[in-house]
Amino acid sequence: MPELPEVETTVRGLRPVLEGRRLASVETRRGDLRRPFPNDLRQRLTGARITGLGRRAKYGLIHTDRGDTLVFHLGMSGSWRVDPEEIGKHDHLVLETEEGRRLSLNDPRRFGSVDLVPSDRLDCTPPFDAMGVEPLGDAFDGAYLTDRLAGRRAPIKAVLLDQRIVAGLGNIYVCDALNLARIAPGRESGRIGRVRLDRLAEAVKTVLTAAIAAGGSTLRDYVQPNGELGYFSSDWRVYGREGKPCPNCGATVRRRVDSGRSTFYCPACQR
Ligand SMILES: [Zn+2]
Numbered sequence: 001m002p003e004l005p006e007v008e009t010t011v012r013g014l015r016p017v018l019e020g021r022r023l024a025s026v027e028t029r030r031g032d033l034r035r036p037f038p039n040d041l042r043q044r045l046t047g048a049r050i051t052g053l054g055r056r057a058k059y060g061l062i063h064t065d066r067g068d069t070l071v072f073h074l075g076m077s078g079s080w081r082v083d084p085e086e087i088g089k090h091d092h093l094v095l096e097t098e099e100g101r102r103l104s105l106n107d108p109r110r111f112g113s114v115d116l117v118p119s120d121r122l123d124c125t126p127p128f129d130a131m132g133v134e135p136l137g138d139a140f141d142g143a144y145l146t147d148r149l150a151g152r153r154a155p156i157k158a159v160l161l162d163q164r165i166v167a168g169l170g171n172i173y174v175c176d177a178l179n180l181a182r183i184a185p186g187r188e189s190g191r192i193g194r195v196r197l198d199r200l201a202e203a204v205k206t207v208l209t210a211a212i213a214a215g216g217s218t219l220r221d222y223v224q225p226n227g228e229l230g231y232f233s234s235d236w237r238v239y240g241r242e243g244k245p246c247p248n249c250g251a252t253v254r255r256r257v258d259s260g261r262s263t264f265y266c267p268a269c270q271r
Pocket of ligand 1: 246247248249250251266267268269270
C-alpha cells in the first residue's frame with residue numbers, strides 16, 4: 001500500500017515528463033475508480049499545460065494552466081507508469097503529452113481516486129480542509145507537537161496517525177519514528193516533555209526522508225524498468241521486524257495488535 005514516501009517518489013517521477021508540457025490526449029478507460037472520474041475530466045484536461053506538480057499528505061497534485069488541479073490518490077494498489085509498452089486492463093486513465101510521452105494510472109484493486117479541483121480552492125476542499133500540517137514541512141516541529149498534544153490522554157501512536165494533527169503519516173513510519181525517538185507507542189501524549197517531542201518531530205522527518213531517498217536511489221530517475229513509478233521496499237527499523245534486533249539497543253522487537261492494526265516496537269529502549 002503506497003505511503004507518503006511512495007507518493008512523493010511518484011510525483012518526482014512524473015515531474016520531468018509532465019511539467020511545462022501540454023496534454024494532447026486524455027483517455028478514461030472505465031467510468032470510475034473508488035468513485036466516478038469527473039464527467040468533464042477529458043474536456044478540462046485536453047490541451048491544458050501542466051504548470052507544476054506537488055503532494056499533500058498521500059495525494060498527488062497536478063496543476064494546470066486552466067486553474068484546475070488533478071488530485072490523485074493511489075489507494076491500495078495504484079501506480080503511474082511512464083511510457084508503458086502496452087495499455088492493459090488495469091490502466092484506467094491514460095495521458096499523452098504533445099511530445100508523445102504516455103502516462104497511465106494503473107490500479108488493479110481500484111481503491112484509488114482522481115478528482116479535479118479549482119487550484120485556488122484546494123485548501124478549503126475536502127479532505128484538505130481538515131488536514132493538519134505536513135510532516136516534512138517547517139510547521140511540524142517540537143513546538144507544534146507540544147501545542148497540539150497538551151492535555152491529551154490518547155496514546156502518542158494514535159495521535160500521530162490522526163490526519164487532523166499531522167497529515168499523511170501511516171502505520172509503518174509512525175512505528176519507525178517512535179522507535180528512532182525511543183518513545184513507547186502507548187505513552188500518553190500530553191505527558192511527553194518538550195525535549196522528547198523535539199526528538200520525535202526530527203525522527204518523523206528522518207524516517208520519511210530516508211524512505212524517499214531510498215526510493216530515488218533504487219529506481220533510476222524514480223522509474224522502474226517496467227515504467228512503474230514509486231514502489232520500493234524500504235529497510236524499516238521495526239515495522240515488520242518482530243523477533244529481530246532493535247536498531248537502537250539490540251533487544252528483540254515485539255509486535256502488538258490492537259483493533260486489527262499491528263504495532264512494532266522495542267520494549268527495552270522505547271519509554
Ligand atoms: Zn531498543
